[in-house]
Amino acid sequence: MAKVRLASDWLDGCAGCHMSILDMDERLVELILAGVELSATPVTDLKEPPEEGVDIGIIEGAVATNHHEEVAKKMRKRCKILIAIGDCAVFGGIVTMRNYFSLDELKRRGYIETESTVDGKIPTSPEIGKLLPRAKALNDVVKVDAYIPGCPPSADAIYYALKALLEGKSPALIGELLKYD
Amino acid sequence: MSKVTFKINGQEIEADADLTVLKAAKQAGVDIPTLCDHPSLTPLGACRICVVETKNGALQTACTLPVTPGLEVETESPKVVEARKFILNLLFSERNHYCMYCEVSGDCELQNLGYRYGIDHFAFSPYMKKFPTDFTHKYIMLENNRCVLCRRCVRACSDLGGHYVLGIVNRGSDSLLSPDMESPLKSSSCVSCGICVQVCPTGALADKLGVYLGKTKEMEQIRTVCVNCGVGCGLVAFTKSDHVIKIWGDWESPVNRGILCEQGRYSPLHDKRKRVTHPIIRKDGKREVVSWDEAIATATTQLKSTKSKGGLVYPKVTNEAITYFQKLVDGNTAILENVTPEALKLKEKATLGDILSAKAILLYKVDPSENHGVISSWIKRAANSGTELTIVGDENHSLSFFATSHYSPEDKEKVVESFIGKEGSIVIYDPGICLKSVNLLSKLQGIARFLPLFKAGNSMGAVNLGLNGKLNDSEVVYILASEYGGDSDLLASLKDVKFLIVQANYLSPLTERADLILPSTTWIETNGTITNMEGKILKLTPVVKPTAEAKTDEEILKLISKGL
Numbered sequence: 001m002a003k004v005r006l007a008s009d010w011l012d013g014c015a016g017c018h019m020s021i022l023d024m025d026e027r028l029v030e031l032i033l034a035g036v037e038l039s040a041t042p043v044t045d046l047k048e049p050p051e052e053g054v055d056i057g058i059i060e061g062a063v064a065t066n067h068h069e070e071v072a073k074k075m076r077k078r079c080k081i082l083i084a085i086g087d088c089a090v091f092g093g094i095v096t097m098r099n100y101f102s103l104d105e106l107k108r109r110g111y112i113e114t115e116s117t118v119d120g121k122i123p124t125s126p127e128i129g130k131l132l133p134r135a136k137a138l139n140d141v142v143k144v145d146a147y148i149p150g151c152p153p154s155a156d157a158i159y160y161a162l163k164a165l166l167e168g169k170s171p172a173l174i175g176e177l178l179k180y181d
Numbered sequence: 182m183s184k185v186t187f188k189i190n191g192q193e194i195e196a197d198a199d200l201t202v203l204k205a206a207k208q209a210g211v212d213i214p215t216l217c218d219h220p221s222l223t224p225l226g227a228c229r230i231c232v233v234e235t236k237n238g239a240l241q242t243a244c245t246l247p248v249t250p251g252l253e254v255e256t257e258s259p260k261v262v263e264a265r266k267f268i269l270n271l272l273f274s275e276r277n278h279y280c281m282y283c284e285v286s287g288d289c290e291l292q293n294l295g296y297r298y299g300i301d302h303f304a305f306s307p308y309m310k311k312f313p314t315d316f317t318h319k320y321i322m323l324e325n326n327r328c329v330l331c332r333r334c335v336r337a338c339s340d341l342g343g344h345y346v347l348g349i350v351n352r353g354s355d356s357l358l359s360p361d362m363e364s365p366l367k368s369s370s371c372v373s374c375g376i377c378v379q380v381c382p383t384g385a386l387a388d389k390l391g392v393y394l395g396k397t398k399e400m401e402q403i404r405t406v407c408v409n410c411g412v413g414c415g416l417v418a419f420t421k422s423d424h425v426i427k428i429w430g431d432w433e434s435p436v437n438r439g440i441l442c443e444q445g446r447y448s449p450l451h452d453k454r455k456r457v458t459h460p461i462i463r464k465d466g467k468r469e470v471v472s473w474d475e476a477i478a479t480a481t482t483q484l485k486s487t488k489s490k491g492g493l494v495y496p497k498v499t500n501e502a503i504t505y506f507q508k509l510v511d512g513n514t515a516i517l518e519n520v521t522p523e524a525l526k527l528k529e530k531a532t533l534g535d536i537l538s539a540k541a542i543l544l545y546k547v548d549p550s551e552n553h554g555v556i557s558s559w560i561k562r563a564a565n566s567g568t569e570l571t572i573v574g575d576e577n578h579s580l581s582f583f584a585t586s587h588y589s590p591e592d593k594e595k596v597v598e599s600f601i602g603k604e605g606s607i608v609i610y611d612p613g614i615c616l617k618s619v620n621l622l623s624k625l626q627g628i629a630r631f632l633p634l635f636k637a638g639n640s641m642g643a644v645n646l647g648l649n650g651k652l653n654d655s656e657v658v659y660i661l662a663s664e665y666g667g668d669s670d671l672l673a674s675l676k677d678v679k680f681l682i683v684q685a686n687y688l689s690p691l692t693e694r695a696d697l698i699l700p701s702t703t704w705i706e707t708n709g710t711i712t713n714m715e716g717k718i719l720k721l722t723p724v725v726k727p728t729a730e731a732k733t734d735e736e737i738l739k740l741i742s743k744g745l
Contacts, residue, residue: 099309137303137306144302
């Protein structure tokens with residue numbers, strides 16, 4: 001069977017959705033035996049999707065910095081089907097809570113006023129992505145082909161969507177698999 | 182009622198001519214989704230989720246569309262489904278509808294609609310405007326960011342509660358739910374009846390205490406009756422692991438039809454009084470925790486050996502307990518509520534439903550807002566729909582605003598004259614009024630019906646069972662106190678009692694005076710029946726297990742009577 005190459009990455013998220021991918025357990029092996037090749041993912045520790053491209057790209061997390069925008073756009077360019085996974089990538093999710101505050105308030109609260117912080121300061125290193133004025137859902141930045149909401153989505157939901165794609169069917173979640181929390 | 186024949190999804194249906202398409206569809210078993218509609222509220226057509234397609238392709242809201250002969254509607258046509266998805270996307274984009282940190286996720290009607298129509302992403306980026314929150318109220322929190330502007334709460338507050346506290350300010354997407362035109366909930370005219378929380382489809386209005394304590398489907402729902410006043414409202418207690426998480430009014434109850442007052446909805450959850458947990462005996466001036474066996478034996482010995490025994494009942498106990506109790510103290514019993522026997526002879530008796538249909542209402546020296554919130558609601562509703570309301574009482578009566586005429590108690594004679602000719606009126610009065618007042622009110626017999634406003638859940642039952650006399654002097658006095666803590670008059674009258682048995686829920690001055698304290702269950706832990714002020718027999722079901730060693734009044738009395 002022809003290989004289906006899959007890459008994934010995370011943006012402003014908690015890695016919970018990738019935990020759910022791993023939570024597919026033996027079904028991961030089943031997918032690999034069915035021809036899925038895990039290319040660049042946080043699990044395989046390759047930093048970005050290969051230049052020659054992949055079939056399926058999966059992104060977890062909201063778009064919150066200019067780095068995230070770059071990662072999202074690169075993934076979009078290098079994959080045929082882009083899946084937003086988890087509430088943050090799909091809707092903006094919990095990270096959009098910060099949209100109700102100004103960036104100054106946000107940084108001060110996060111780096112200086114946190115109860116556990118002593119002598120905190122706001123980092124300014126050029127390595128760190130610049131916060132966008134608002135955290136956004138993935139489809140606010142790039143075109144998204146399929147959505148797997150959930151916080152995190154269940155392993156069942158992810159398996160269902162990937163299996164459907166492999167079989168050439170619609171990956172849209174139905175029934176109990178569609179969850180917002 | 183004349184019938185109308187029309188078609189839903191090609192199927193011919195006959196329905197009463199005064200129904201809406203939504204109600205007729207429901208009767209025919211066709212499910213049309215709703216959000217702003219509620220079976221107990223006036224249809225509004227605010228959210229548009231219930232749109233159906235008519236023969237000529239128009240989309241109409243089923244909740245407001247009356248059935249007409251020859252009408253043909255489709256409830257899930259492609260056009261309808263597309264419109265509903267569009268409406269849902271607009272609703273989701275308007276405010277903060279992120280479920281993962283919302284209190285009602287799992288119980289939310291908006292969320293369920295999203296699932297039903299497969300909304301797996303937002304078609305429009307959310308508005309992301311920060312709307313105000315209001316956490317000032319003792320029991321209720323208002324989260325405008327979760328509001329879908331369905332106005333269920335506004336309608337419930339006005340049409341069911343009669344309070345008119347909640348309203349909408351501003352326009353368009355900036356519309357805001359607001360108590361008393363932009364007052365904080367705490368300082369508004371809110372009476373804490375909580376019906377707004379009960380009807381809210383999202384997490385915009387929630388109970389503070391039960392917040393984040395689980396989803397409804399994880400809870401057990403138990404129906405019982407509130408005994409905090411003589412109305413006897415039906416309620417549904419939501420419990421989890423033997424804790425009451427929240428209380429709702431029972432929509433099915435013929436007594437209160439869904440609404441409650443602060444006493445019924447919140448007081449059982451916020452009770453901070455200390456419970457009597459074990460039987461306690463006073464020996465040589467010292468209090469000592471004893472076993473039930475010893476406590477029962479002591480009570481039996483005392484009741485057996487005395488020449489004169491008597492019993493007092495605070496009528497928040499069941500009919501069954503009262504019946505046992507009377508046998509135990511040879512019928513020498515009295516009720517711990519101020520009741521004038523003559524006042525109960527006024528005829529005919531009114532029912533609670535009469536308040537809403539009465540021609541005129543006379544409130545005679547009672548203020549139902551103090552302890553009978555649901556009656557207060559009905560009086561407000563009646564007054565709002567044009568019923569004359571006459572008050573005899575102080576100027577600062579809580580319903581003064583709604584009154585058509587107001588008499589001070591000195592002018593009470595004039596009231597009777599003003600009611601001559603007003604057949605179909607109702608008089609709501611304090612059953613403890615003086616004989617002079619009884620004579621006065623008796624002149625209205627034949628014109629009005631009478632509703633004595635009893636203070637406790639089973640006062641009527643206690644009176645019916647003959648607990649309306651005066652207690653003869655007794656050596657041993659047994660008090661079925663339930664939650665009553667005693668007042669100075671009662672304590673003074675017990676001065677010469679040689680042995681005092683108090684069966685109570687809470688520690689109080691009364692238990693302090695007792696020689697034997699027996700821990701009894703509260704009404705939410707009790708099984709049995711009560712009789713409400715209109716004479717309906719209502720069933721209590723235990724909602725949680727008894728606290729510590731408490732037993733129901735009936736159980737304790739049975740144990741004691743075995744030894745007699």
